[in-house]
Amino acid sequence: MAGVLMILFINVISSFLMLGFDFTADKRYTISDASLQFVEQLNEPMELTVYLDGDIPVGFKRLAATAEYVSNRYHRISKGNFSIKFEIPGQGLGDSSKAILYDSLQQIGIHPANVTSQQQSQSQRKETLVFPGAVLSSANGQVGIDFLEGQNNMAGQDALVNAEAQMEYKITRAIKILQRTEPPVVGYLLGNGEVLDLRVYDLIENVLKKEYGFGLINIDSLPFIPQQFDILMVNRPSIPFGEQQKLKLDQYIMNGGKVIWALDNVYASLDSLQKSNGSFLAFDMGLQLDDLLFKYGVRINRDLVQDLESDQVPSIVGNMGNQPQIQLLPWPYAPLVGDPAYHPISRNLDKVLTAFPQSIDTVSSNGVTKSILLSGSAYGRKLSTPALVEWKPVKTERDLKNFNEKNIPIAVLLEGTFVSAYKNRMAPKEQIEVEAKAGVKFKESSLEPNQMIVVADGDIFTNPISESDGPLDMGSNRYTRITYGNKEFLKNILFYLSDGEELLFARAKNFQLRLLDKEKLGSEQSFWRLFNLLAPLLLPVLCLTMVRFNRQRKYSGSIVRQA
Numbered sequence: 001m002a003g004v005l006m007i008l009f010i011n012v013i014s015s016f017l018m019l020g021f022d023f024t025a026d027k028r029y030t031i032s033d034a035s036l037q038f039v040e041q042l043n044e045p046m047e048l049t050v051y052l053d054g055d056i057p058v059g060f061k062r063l064a065a066t067a068e069y070v071s072n073r074y075h076r077i078s079k080g081n082f083s084i085k086f087e088i089p090g091q092g093l094g095d096s097s098k099a100i101l102y103d104s105l106q107q108i109g110i111h112p113a114n115v116t117s118q119q120q121s122q123s124q125r126k127e128t129l130v131f132p133g134a135v136l137s138s139a140n141g142q143v144g145i146d147f148l149e150g151q152n153n154m155a156g157q158d159a160l161v162n163a164e165a166q167m168e169y170k171i172t173r174a175i176k177i178l179q180r181t182e183p184p185v186v187g188y189l190l191g192n193g194e195v196l197d198l199r200v201y202d203l204i205e206n207v208l209k210k211e212y213g214f215g216l217i218n219i220d221s222l223p224f225i226p227q228q229f230d231i232l233m234v235n236r237p238s239i240p241f242g243e244q245q246k247l248k249l250d251q252y253i254m255n256g257g258k259v260i261w262a263l264d265n266v267y268a269s270l271d272s273l274q275k276s277n278g279s280f281l282a283f284d285m286g287l288q289l290d291d292l293l294f295k296y297g298v299r300i301n302r303d304l305v306q307d308l309e310s311d312q313v314p315s316i317v318g319n320m321g322n323q324p325q326i327q328l329l330p331w332p333y334a335p336l337v338g339d340p341a342y343h344p345i346s347r348n349l350d351k352v353l354t355a356f357p358q359s360i361d362t363v364s365s366n367g368v369t370k371s372i373l374l375s376g377s378a379y380g381r382k383l384s385t386p387a388l389v390e391w392k393p394v395k396t397e398r399d400l401k402n403f404n405e406k407n408i409p410i411a412v413l414l415e416g417t418f419v420s421a422y423k424n425r426m427a428p429k430e431q432i433e434v435e436a437k438a439g440v441k442f443k444e445s446s447l448e449p450n451q452m453i454v455v456a457d458g459d460i461f462t463n464p465i466s467e468s469d470g471p472l473d474m475g476s477n478r479y480t481r482i483t484y485g486n487k488e489f490l491k492n493i494l495f496y497l498s499d500g501e502e503l504l505f506a507r508a509k510n511f512q513l514r515l516l517d518k519e520k521l522g523s524e525q526s527f528w529r530l531f532n533l534l535a536p537l538l539l540p541v542l543c544l545t546m547v548r549f550n551r552q553r554k555y556s557g558s559i560v561r562q563a
Contacts, residue, residue: 028164028511031073034502035172042078046138046175051105051131053086057115059160060130063147066164067134070171082175089131105131108144109206132163136174143174150349150488161511162348169506176500177211184498185213187229191220191245192287193238195462200235201471202463207490212498219245224438225252231497235262236458240288247434250292250421254443258451258497263287264458265300266385268333268356270313279390282356293454295421297365297414300456304387305357305410307335308379308403311477311484315391328479332403333389336484337374340407344507345492346373350485353475356389357457360409368416373453374489375407382408411455418446453493461490 048071052064064086071084089105090098102112110133116126133146147170151159177183186208190196196216208214217225217232225232225248232252241249253259268282284302293299311334314326335354339346346352352374359382362370381403423444426434431442463471464478472478475486496504 027509029069031070031168032506035168035506036077038172038503039074039077039082039175042074042081042175042179044081044138044140044179046082046136046178048082048084048134048136048171050084050086050134051089051110052134054088054091056128056130059157060115060132063132063160063163063167066167067147067171070168074171102131105133105135105144108135108142109133109149110135110144110146111148113148134171136171136178138178140178143177145170145174150485165348165509165511166507168509169504172503172506173495173500176495176503183212184230184494185215185228186231186233186494187215187217187225189232189234189237190216190218191239192241194234195236195458198465198471199462202474202487203235203461203490207474207487207494211491212494219248222248224248224440225257227252227255227257229257231258231260231494233260233262233461235260235461236264237287238264238267238285240286242288246289246292247422248438251438251440251443253296253418253450253452254420254446255440256446256448256450259453260493260497261289261293261452261454262458262461263289263300263454263456264356265302265358265456266304266356268304268389269459270333270355273389273391279388281386282389283386292421294363295365296418296452297363297368297370298412298454299361299363300454301359301361301382302385303358303382304333304385304389305335305354305359305376305408306332306381306383306403307337307376307408308332308400309336309351309377310334311336311353311482312480313477314479335376335380335410337376337410339373340375341372342508343371343373343413344504345413345496346489347508348510349488349492352460352486352489353477353484354410354457355459357410357460360412360454360456362409362412365414365416365419368414368418371413371415372407372409372411373413374411374455375409376405378406379403380405380408410457411453411460413451413453415451416449418450418452420444451497453497460486 048067050064050067050071052060052067056064068084068086071082074082075084090101093101106112110131113130113132115128115130132148133144136143136145147163147167148159151162188194188196188204188208204214212231215229217229219225232249234249249259265285265287266282267285268280272280282304290299308330310330310332312328313331313334315329315331333356335357336351337354337357338351339349354374379400382405420443422442426442435442461474463474464476465471466478472481473483473487474490476483492504492507
């Protein structure tokens, strides 16, 4: 009776307390402290609708199970304010209603995947339309979560495992976005030839306006850059900056403003090459930003980075009669770059597409730490400019030997206390005039630790344009329609700079895929089936036999002594 009461007591206690130990090597069932503390403060109901239910491939069932595990933990921690439900998209709807639902899911960022799976009969394959995502809803609205965003070009199983590792971050990020009463405001700088056409349609309409406040800032129309803008984007300027403009940028940073620099120090573009006779001269843009960036801790070099791990473009490989033969070949001026140091912003992310990037050097700057976010592969090289850019792929072994520079930096995160580039550069009278004109006091350094990100590629956040389909996704190849991780990279940057730094560290999780050997499993299938059938039957018999044998040995001796 006491044992029964003890079991009942343990069951009652365990229903209120979620106790467990995670013995997995990759901490698969551990939620980060930052996420737990954040969700614990959730004070409004939220519901996560996951569209992974029904007859779906095993890998997606595992993804659904991970979403359910994280959500159940959040349900307990939030005292019931967080809940989850599963749905089959379009179940019970007519064709027209189903089409409307599918379109609405894509509008909020959940894209379908047509998955082909192998059946037990090796000759049969099954195609399934899967929506690998969820919608988080609350009284403030709803946010779409695409579980596979940023994983499009990884192998199928690797993409699903990475998606599992990032499940905690993606759900927590969606909660954070819905909880914002006033979203951070991102300003887009104008006045120096920055891009403002269909090439930034995806950036402005599908990223900035969806999750942030957004505004255009003409740097020449204001005496200073308002601090109401939490983040400032300087995206692909093409006209040199004057001293007054640079002073405004400098003081915006000293007053706590965060900046994303996406710069081209060298003029080079694929359009220029296509309009030329097969070559053009890449030259210095002369943006006059070197002194600012050097003071903050980086230098963008006047070179062009080439890499053997690159995107493909159509190239003429020969002629058949009078017709040129065109083939997609790797284009070394379009490196696919990644994270060499596993920073949470860019870890577990697809390769990021660049176009004619330059290299970055970090320089000494007291109180500022530098983290490389993106760099090339182990097979890169730098071309000093001015350089002749030619339309030809890497062909010969001699060409390959020149690609011997490893991990050339392309993007850097700077964090710390920045010193003004104009400290001790202005006479007292000039400083008084500047303060009177701007209406704010000149600051020689940032009062609190600040952050900025410098990317040595002005095209990294632009999108290609198709004549038939209009603007495509950021970071996509308009010929192959492959989409890389540029958009997810930008979203992570914005979230990191806008008070999501601690939560973003949940992206650092890395799950290992441990698969069975399919060939060995097939050849030994009969043995293991028989083993699984007989082992449960034979094990109790073996245990009983051992107990009986032990009892016989124990008591046979005592019987002999009594006799």
